[in-house]
Amino acid sequence: MAWSENLQRASFRGVRFEVLDVTDSIGRAHATYEYPFIDGGDLKDLGRKPRRYKFTAFFWGDDYDARLQRFTTALDEPGPGELVHPVYGSIPHALAIEYEIKHVADNVDSCVVDLTFLEDRTGTTLFNQQLPEQLGAAIFDRLDELVEQVASFFDAIMAPINMVKSLLKRGRAIANTLLNTLFIFKSDILTSIDDFEGFLKYPSQFVREFQRLLEMDTSKTGSSIPALRNNTTSITIANQPLRPVSPGMNTAAPTDITATPTTVIPVWNSILESMDAVVTLPADLINGDVPATIPVPAQSAPDDVVDVTVLYAVQSVGELANAATAILSDDIQTAVLSPDDIETIVDSVRERMQSTIDRIRHQYEPAQETISSDTTPIGLLWQPVVAQLKNVALDLQNLGLTVIAKRPPLTKKTVISDSCLRLLAHQWYGDHSRAVELQRLNPQLRNPNKVNAGDVINAYTR
Structure with a gap:
C-alpha cells in the first residue's frame, strides 16, 4: 500500500499539526579501532541509535497563533509523549529535543516550525501496525498448513479401518461416502471410478483434492464478489444442489471491481449455507436425505461416518476462513462494508470454528488415554489441528479489527x-x-x- 492511501494526521501529545515534510535519520553506534601504519580499521557494531524524526510543521489562518500556542505548550512539557508520524503511525515514546519557529513577512498569519524528535525506548520497530494484506497473507499460510495437518490426521484415522477386518462395514460406509461426495462435487479432472478410488487408497490425497473442490464451489457461489472470483474453473453439482440460491442473487460474474453490501452479505450467507451442508453431507448420504450415486452398505448409521463428518467440518470452516480473509484483505471491497458487515462475516466463521473444535475434542480426546497401545497416533495428531484452528480464529479476529480500525470512529x-x-x-x-x-x-x-x-x-x- 502507498502512503498516499494510509497517511495519518500528525500530532504530538494529541495536538495536531500540518506537515510539509519529514526526514527520518537512523544510524548505528560503533567503535572504531585503527592501527599505526595500517590502512583502514576495524569496526564494532554497538547497536542502533535512537531514531531521529525531523518535521517541518506549518500553521496558518486567523487563529494560527492560538493553535501554535497549544502546540508549543505540548512541546515544552517535560518528558516523552506520543508522536503520530504521518507514515509510520503511533510512536508511543518520543522526546521533543528541539524546535525552531520561523515567521516570514510575505506569509501573513502563518509560520513554519522545524521540529526534532528522538525516540525514547529501545527495541522499537517502524510499521508496527500490520496492514490487512499482511494479516491476510499470514492467514492463508496457516490455512495451507491446516490442510496438511488434516491430511496427516485423516491418514492416521483411515489406517486401522483399512487393516482391521472387523471394521470392514464401517470402512465401506466411509469409502462410499467419500466416493459419493466426489460425485456430487464433480469436476472435469475427476471423471472415472479409477480416479475416485485412488483417493481411497491415499486419504491425504482426497483431503487435498476435496479442499480444492470446496474452493471452486466458493468461487462459483461468490462470483459476484471480485475478491472471491479467483478461480474461473466451474464445477458441476450433480444430483441436487447443496445450497439454495438466494432470491434475486446474481451468480453471473460481473465486471465490477467491488460488490455492494447488498450483494456481499446475501452471497456470504449462501456460502455459509453451502459449507454447513457439507458438514451434514455424510449423515445425509447415510440417511438417504441426499441421493447416493453409489449405494451405502445396508444398516449403516451416521456413527459409521463420524470421522468423515469431522473432516468435512474442518475443511468447510477452513474454506470459510479462506473466503472471509479474501474479502477482508481487499481494501476496495472493505471500503464499502460497514463495521456491522465485517463483524457479521468474522463472527460467523469464528462460531463455526468453535463448533468444529468442540466436535474434534468430543470425538478424539479420549484417544489420549490409549496413545501407548494405539497403532496410530490419533491421540496426538488432533491437537495440532485444534491449535491451528485457534490460531486462524484469532488471526481472523485481528484482521477484522484492523480493517475496522482503519475507519474513523x-x-x-x-x-x-x-x-x-x-x-x-x-x-x-x-x-x-x-x-x-x-x-x-x-x-x-x-x-x-x-x-x-x-x-x-x-x-x-x-
Whole structure:
C-alpha cells in the first residue's frame, strides 16, 4: 500500500499539526579501532541509535497563533509523549529535543516550525501496525498448513479401518461416502471410478483434492464478489444442489471491481449455507436425505461416518476462513462494508470454528488415554489441528479489527431538522458524495431523501 492511501494526521501529545515534510535519520553506534601504519580499521557494531524524526510543521489562518500556542505548550512539557508520524503511525515514546519557529513577512498569519524528535525506548520497530494484506497473507499460510495437518490426521484415522477386518462395514460406509461426495462435487479432472478410488487408497490425497473442490464451489457461489472470483474453473453439482440460491442473487460474474453490501452479505450467507451442508453431507448420504450415486452398505448409521463428518467440518470452516480473509484483505471491497458487515462475516466463521473444535475434542480426546497401545497416533495428531484452528480464529479476529480500525470512529448523530442524506453528508463532512456511506451505515432508513428531525443516524466522526 502507498502512503498516499494510509497517511495519518500528525500530532504530538494529541495536538495536531500540518506537515510539509519529514526526514527520518537512523544510524548505528560503533567503535572504531585503527592501527599505526595500517590502512583502514576495524569496526564494532554497538547497536542502533535512537531514531531521529525531523518535521517541518506549518500553521496558518486567523487563529494560527492560538493553535501554535497549544502546540508549543505540548512541546515544552517535560518528558516523552506520543508522536503520530504521518507514515509510520503511533510512536508511543518520543522526546521533543528541539524546535525552531520561523515567521516570514510575505506569509501573513502563518509560520513554519522545524521540529526534532528522538525516540525514547529501545527495541522499537517502524510499521508496527500490520496492514490487512499482511494479516491476510499470514492467514492463508496457516490455512495451507491446516490442510496438511488434516491430511496427516485423516491418514492416521483411515489406517486401522483399512487393516482391521472387523471394521470392514464401517470402512465401506466411509469409502462410499467419500466416493459419493466426489460425485456430487464433480469436476472435469475427476471423471472415472479409477480416479475416485485412488483417493481411497491415499486419504491425504482426497483431503487435498476435496479442499480444492470446496474452493471452486466458493468461487462459483461468490462470483459476484471480485475478491472471491479467483478461480474461473466451474464445477458441476450433480444430483441436487447443496445450497439454495438466494432470491434475486446474481451468480453471473460481473465486471465490477467491488460488490455492494447488498450483494456481499446475501452471497456470504449462501456460502455459509453451502459449507454447513457439507458438514451434514455424510449423515445425509447415510440417511438417504441426499441421493447416493453409489449405494451405502445396508444398516449403516451416521456413527459409521463420524470421522468423515469431522473432516468435512474442518475443511468447510477452513474454506470459510479462506473466503472471509479474501474479502477482508481487499481494501476496495472493505471500503464499502460497514463495521456491522465485517463483524457479521468474522463472527460467523469464528462460531463455526468453535463448533468444529468442540466436535474434534468430543470425538478424539479420549484417544489420549490409549496413545501407548494405539497403532496410530490419533491421540496426538488432533491437537495440532485444534491449535491451528485457534490460531486462524484469532488471526481472523485481528484482521477484522484492523480493517475496522482503519475507519474513523463510529458515532451517532441526531438530525436537527428535516433533511436528506446528501445534505447531511455536506453539512457534516463537506462532501455530499459521502451520502452513500451514510446510507450504508443506516440500512434502517427506507428513503435516503427523507430524514426526519430527531432521527439518530450512524455516522463516522470525521
